[in-house]
Amino acid sequence: MPVDTTDYTSARADQFDVELSSSRIHELALNNWLYHSFFVSAGYPVPVVFATPMDAFSEFDRLWALPDSPFLYLRKLPNEAYPSNVRYPLISVNRRGWAFRATQNYSSHVERRWDWPTVDGAQEGLTINNLASVRQERMASAWDFKFEVNHYAMRPDTQALFVQRFFRLLQYSAGQPQAYILTIYPGHNPQVIRTYLDGDVQDVTEKAPGENPMVYQTAFTLVMEGYSYDNDKVTVPTVWRLLSSEAGLAPTTLAQAYQFSFSMGLRQDPTGNEVLMAASPLPPVTLMAGAGSL
Secondary structure, rough: OOOOOOOOOOOOOOOOHHHHHHHHHHHHHHHHHHHHHEEEEEEEEOOEEEEOHHHHHHHHHHHHOOOOOHHHHHHHHHOOOOOOOOOOEEEEEEEEEEEEEEEOOOOOOEEEEEEEEOOOOOOOOOHHHHHEEEEEEEOOOOEEEEEEEEEEEEOOOOOHHHHHHHHHOOOOOOOOOOEEEEEEOOOOOOOEEEEOOOOOOOEOOOOOOOOHHHHHHHHHHHEEEEEEEOOOOOEEEEEHHHHHOOOOHHHHHHHHHHHHHHHHHOOOHHHHHHHHOOOOOOOOOOOOOOOOOO
16 A cells, blocks of 8 residues: 555555554553552562453453453462452553644654565565565654553552552653653564653542442553554655655766666566676566566
8 A cells, every 4th residue: 555545445454453553552561561560469460450440340350250361370379368259459541532742743754764675585475676675654643642540459558559659660750750661563663652640649549438348549640652653564666766856866866777777676677687687696586567588
């Protein structure tokens, strides 16, 4: 699909794959950071569920009951009983929205030298014509991903320990509490994303729970300054696209470019270039329709 396409019917790489969606990518990064930051006991992360505050415990109970529960590691905790309704310290994450970040946006530009199809000569399907090609993609757009985070505990000292740990994680700040979270973007370089506290850290414990056990609840909002990457790439003739962007060219430069482009990619039979054919190793030669054969 062309980089500058206006064909709305074209299928995109992230159209049906949730793992390529920017929302899911940043959720996983936040989840990983929470697992590495808060612990029930040394080596045992506080379980994290993606649910609204009202559904957090029921979602945890549902996942806990699964044969392949993601929280089976909690069963290895020493001196722990396992009643049918397990209530550990728990963290819930809930999406709160997305906001465009114009000050760090690059999506109006195209990465014109993303990679070269023939860097690895063993790639399947490459032909000699690919030697004159480069892959391009649209640069990333900048978005803020906002998450509501809630921590639940059965004891006030557990809540106090969580809050103190959270303060320490965000203490390296000059004007706004912030942390930097490693984020993996499939097909692109990992980045460390600035994540800041939006608003206050609030104690939202229900002071009169009635017959239910007291649950000490802490709530805050985190904003990740992330990106939405374009996972669709297009292969174009290298030299021709570079020349077409120049305002002025010397006669010799243009003549050399025409000769190179004619012999490498913009003609049916690139084997007319003797210098090229003398190089080794080369991808296989696949001639276009109407060309001669070797």
